[in-house]
Amino acid sequence: MLTRVDPHTDLETGSDTRPPAIVIGAGFGGLAAAMRLGAKGYRVTVIDRLDMVGGRASSITKAGHRFDLGPTIVTVPQVFRELWQATGRRFDDYVDLTALDPFYEIRWPDGSHFTASGSTEAMRAEVERLSPGDLKGYDRFLKDSERRYAFGFEDLGRRSMHKLWDLIKVLPTFGMLRADRSVLSHAKRRVRDKRLQMALSFHPLFIGGDPMHVTSMYILVSYLEKQFGVHYAQGGAGAIALAMARVIQEQGGRLMLDTEVSEITTDGDRVSGVRLADGDTLRAGLVVSNADAGHTYLKTLKCKKKRWTDRRLKSRTRWSMGLFVWYFGTKGTSDMWPGAGHHTILNGPRYEGLLNDIFIKGKLADDMSLYVHRPSVTDPSVAPDGDDTFYALSPVPHLGHKDPVNWAQEAESYRQKVQAVLEEQLLPGLGDHLTAQHILTPADFETRYLSPFGSAFSIEPRILQSAWFRPHNISEEIEGLYLVGAGTHPGAGLPGVIASAEVLGSLVPEAVAR
Incomplete structure (x- = not known):
């Protein structure tokens, strides 16, 4: 049971002599930062505008169906285990993880499919079944992926990149690994089958990136x-x-x-605390923002900015795509749709054309590709007995394009299109079993999560918006301010967000009791 604190509590009183620190936002980045700071001896207060912790990982419950609004998978459990270890605890004493096998199934309109799993031999067999001539290229792709993981995640992704010299030192490695190529172009160099090109290149969509433009470093996900x-x-x-x-x-x-x-307050060139929406202030010499980096610099840090100016963020920054997510429950379906596992990816008739519509043109296309989540096959707690809980996620343009989508008008008609695709390709007869429903659109991301332009994953991870080019974990704008979360280094996705707090921990000194 969580204990909540009266907002008017004075952080400076009481017998606790630890120096105070404030964390804005109780998403994964903020919570991980608070754990790191607590382990360093700070008296931490976490503030969030929602009524529950988790940020994008919060949930709502309707008619017995729990709709988990955000991340659905954990891909690098050791980042959590290392976080818990830093606090002197064991992650597995607190959380029960279930390994998924297979990971997901990818389906194409021609009826073909690809099942992803952790077995190298099983994956090679899938490649050979679809396109025997691409097997050697797939083997090369796996080796490419491993090299980029070692450099991009275990090295760069787990240390600060706030100094230009840190970037200059690694430029030769970036060049050797051809970071200038996109994920999709790299996949095309290894395999010829267009279905495999998609299967090896779609992963940046999990962190808000366009596979046609995001640096090939992100093939590390494979x-x-x-x-x-x-x-x-x-x-x-x-x-x-x-x-x-x-x-x-x-x-x-x-x-x-x-x-x-409402504001990160300052005293000269140092942070002094925060001002709440009701006008009250809380003082602390260390503030960590887990709010979207764009929102932090556009809205809450009101002093003059040197680098992350309003002009830069509004007109020169490329933002991740938006998401349309339809959450729905079904009645009496636990024994239906055996082909629909925990995760299924349904491809539309276009791949590159759809990406171009979403990221470049800002156009809501009639066709779509869907990521379908059915957690009730793994977790009975998400639905009443005999029922199912789902969500169907469609990448869509963010709201910063010219003539943005009016979701107040379009949401229901788009939901009907999503339902039609599901009934045709995965869940026949779905409409006869629907019960509780909920929808999130980019407009909801903008209001619920304060995401600029309703972007689902903050700043897009292109090469010139990554590492040193991304908002730093230690702010160059004001002393004592730090940033964590999807919009900062190293980037979005659970491993990246948790790693941002690890980087924070390396930058913040041990606390000294007063």
């Missing part, structure tokens, strides 16, 4: 999945967030939910 597996947390990703909040409270930290930060 190795990451194979090496560490794909897992589901029983109780959903929100169960991990609750476990993180429990650790924070065990460390003597505090949670202030239903409380919005």
Whole structure:
């Protein structure tokens, strides 16, 4: 049970002599940052405008169906285990992970399919079944992926990149690994079958990136999945967030939910605390923002900015795509649709053309590709007995394009198109079994999560928006301000967000009691 704190609590009083630190946002990045700071001896207060922890990993329940709103999988469990270890605890004492096998199935309109798993031989067999001539190219792709994982995640992704010299030193390696190529162009160099090109290149969509333009460093995900597996947390990703909040409270930290930060306050060139939406202020010499990096610099840090100016963020920054997500429950279907596993990817008739519509043209296309999540096959707690809980996710343009989508008008008609695709390709007769429903659009991401332009994953991870070019974990704008989360280094996705707090931990000094 989480203990909530009155927003008017004075952080400067009481017998606790640890120096105070404030974390804005109780998403995974903020919670991980709070755990790291608590382990370093800070008295941490986490503030979030939602009524529960988890941020994008929060949930809602309707008619007995729990709809987990955000991440559905855990791909690098050791980043969580290392986080817990830093606090003197064991992750597996708090969270129950279930390994998924297979990871997911990809389907194409021609009836062909590809089943992804952790077995190298099984994956090679899938490649050979679809396109025997591409087997050697697939083997080369796996080796490429492993090299990029070692450099891109275990090296760059787990240390600060806030100094230009850090970038200059690694430029030769970037060149050797051809980071200038896109994920899709790299896949095309290894395999000829267009279905395999898609299967090896779509992963950047999980972190908001366009496979046609995101740096090929992100092919590391293929190795990451194979090496560490794909897992589901029983109780959903929100169960991990609750476990993180429990650790924070065990460390003597505090949670202030239903409380919005309107401003990061400063005293000269140093951070001084935060001002809440009701006008009250809380003082601390160390503030960590897990709010979207764009929102942090556009809205809450009101002093003059040197690098992350309003002009740069509004007109020179490329943002990730938006998401349309339809959450729905079904009645009496637990024995139906045996072909629909935990994760299924349904491809539309176009791949590159659809990506171009989403990321470049900002056009809501009539066709779509869907990521379908059916957690009830793994976690009975998400639905009443005999029923199912699903979500269907469609990448769509963010709201920053010319003539953005009016989701107040389009949401229901688009939902009907999603339902038609599901009934035709995966869930026949779906309409006869629907019960509870919920929809999130880019407009909801903008209002619920304060995401600029309703982008689902903050700043797009293109090469000139990654590493040193991305918002740093230690702010260059004001002393004492740090940033974590999807919009900062190393980037979006659970491993990246948790790693951003690890980087924070390397930058913040040990606390000294007053």
